[in-house]
Amino acid sequence: MAVESCKFGIVYRRFKPHLFMVLAQVGYTFLYFLTEASFNRGMNPHVHITYRHIVAGVVMLPFAYFLERKLRPKLTLPMFIEIFVLSLLGVGLTLNMYFASLRYTSPTFLSSMVNTIASLTFIAAVVLRLEAIDVTSPRGMAKILGTLVSLTGVMTMTLYKGPILRKLWGAVVHIEGNKIHENWLKGTILTAASCVTWSIWYIMQAFTLKKYPAQLSLTTWMSFIGAAQSAVFTACIEHKRTAWIIGFDINLWCIIYAGVVCSGLIIFIQLWCTEEKGPVFVTMFNPLSTVLVALLAYFVLGEELYLGSIVGAAIAIIGLYLLLWGKERDQEVQIKSQEPLHLTYEEQKESKLHVIISEEKALQMDP
Template sequence: MSDQISIRPLSAMFNKAKPYFLMVCLQFGLAGTYIISMATLIHGMNRYVLIVYRNAIAALVLAPFALLLERRRPKMTFPIFLQIMTLGFLEPILDQGFAYLGMKFTSASFTSAIMNAVPSVTFVVAVILRLEHLKIKEVRGQAKIIGTILSLSGALLMTLYKGPVIDLIWSRKASHQGSTGDSSDKHWIPGTLLILVGCVAWSCFYVLQSTTIKKYPAAISLSSLICLAGAIQSSAIALVVEHRPSGWAVGWDSRLFAPLYTGIVSSGITYYVQGLVMKTRGPVFVTAFNPLCMIIVAALGSAILGEQIHLGSIIGGIIIAIGLYSVVWGKSKDYTAASTPAKADDIQELPISAKNCTDGSKLVIATINSDKQDGK
């Protein structure tokens, strides 16, 4: 009897700590995506070939789960098919393609910091398309506006101001041969603009996804189909830009490890863990851990890739993180308001986050009130 009494508190503590532990581990896994992808691009792998392999593996990883867990899927119609193809173009091709190219011109840590602006950009796109009603007089509306301005200001600061190099203890002896810091100085601004284009594409992906998943409410199947569509479309581009057979060859090196890691970890495991945590803690809790990935990438990029960390990147990253939390706080107040009784038709879904990492299979969806619910 005493053993049961002593086990119960431990079980309760484990259940409380489990979401935190899973999200911290997930951020380490997502950070590895940036580092491994950057290392592969430095070694000469074409970014579109990497996109093809990554999304093909992601589709293969998700397909068995979709077949087992979602045996009753909605009917595939032509409009849904077009939306899936558009989603496959927005995220795997535009987002990943521009983000990878911008990463080559800047650094992995810089890219991960800029990607924290995705929730703010998504908020702007949603307001423009009138998918989200903004009440400026309310505190939550002001928090969203301030957070968006801070996030975009942080990205602008990182673009225009680099500042002195910050020498970290573990990076003093690191080799800078694999670093893109010196070779990409003249491409710093274009690289940032490319990453921002990827952010906009990712945000548009989330907005379109929020409407598609209501018409095709099979999340895993939809994710697998998006990755498949991205793999097919990126194959057509990759065959044009990389027609040499050697460019498609993989061996027991980063050319094989990068697609496997990004496809399995960034798609399969990430999707499962995020869905598991969101069931109990919601998407705001998941989003709040995004800046941790930025810190991990900065540390690993400096130690492994020999990347130079500039003062401007640190200040800008902190400003973006503050802006992210401001937007997240404002969205959390939306959930509180949405918890009041309302008709199912009056609720509209819109994704708020991510990643931290560019991946078409992530369905990080938050519930917000529509204009109809607000009485407009």
């Protein structure tokens, strides 16, 4: 029984980042539909972003203050400026473009385009030497091929529709509001721009975490600073005071869910996984959200599902597993190469003693 428990613990520790990222994508899946319902009811996307990050900051603050009191580095002016830029890329600029595009597109399209972040992040990580690639090894080729295959799946879902699948039943849940998306081109441009800045944000996290290795505190800072940035932006483009009034309806629940789960818990999970596995690992789970959104829209909301979505999703998932396989092999090679570094002090002395004895014997045998 103890052996089985030990084996389970080893497996859990090894695949804990994978489990956390799957749960994060499930959390994002529900967010797509909650925000669409909220925006269709008249919620301003920029007001939504401001409020949700205020909620996230308030919720995360006690945990960051007490749990990371000894771990949190001193906040210098250069570090604050770096966090300010990180907040702008992750909240103030990116999310405002991202959620504004939902007014002109659909949740399925939006979740499909987000998958391009993985490819962009992978390319940037290779250029900045955050991701090592050995093109002569199977694991290196798997990472390259996985990225290309995943991107192919995303493009298939976006550009190819194919025949409509027959609905098995009617909609279980109805999202009220206007579902007519009037400017698809504008929405596509906003989504593409947000994907580029989002990719830069993931890369920048890896550098910031090396200097500020306190994920809870960093999440809290980004939430408050991002909320302030979004508030300034919203005040410049939205002059109606009624836009800031939130009733006890779907808008309130959407803000609470987005703030606590997505801008708080999930951002913390992503920061932790970025430090453990790197930014490419985090972004490669985005295709899972695409599949979940398409399935939920089809089975629960009664939306149309095209054959191209299924084919593209399958291709994207294959690419995801190829890249993850390559990264796992990379980690195993790295662990094996570092094994001598984990010897205890006594083991190191014993190893050195064996080397000295061997050298003395070699000298004695040398004529």
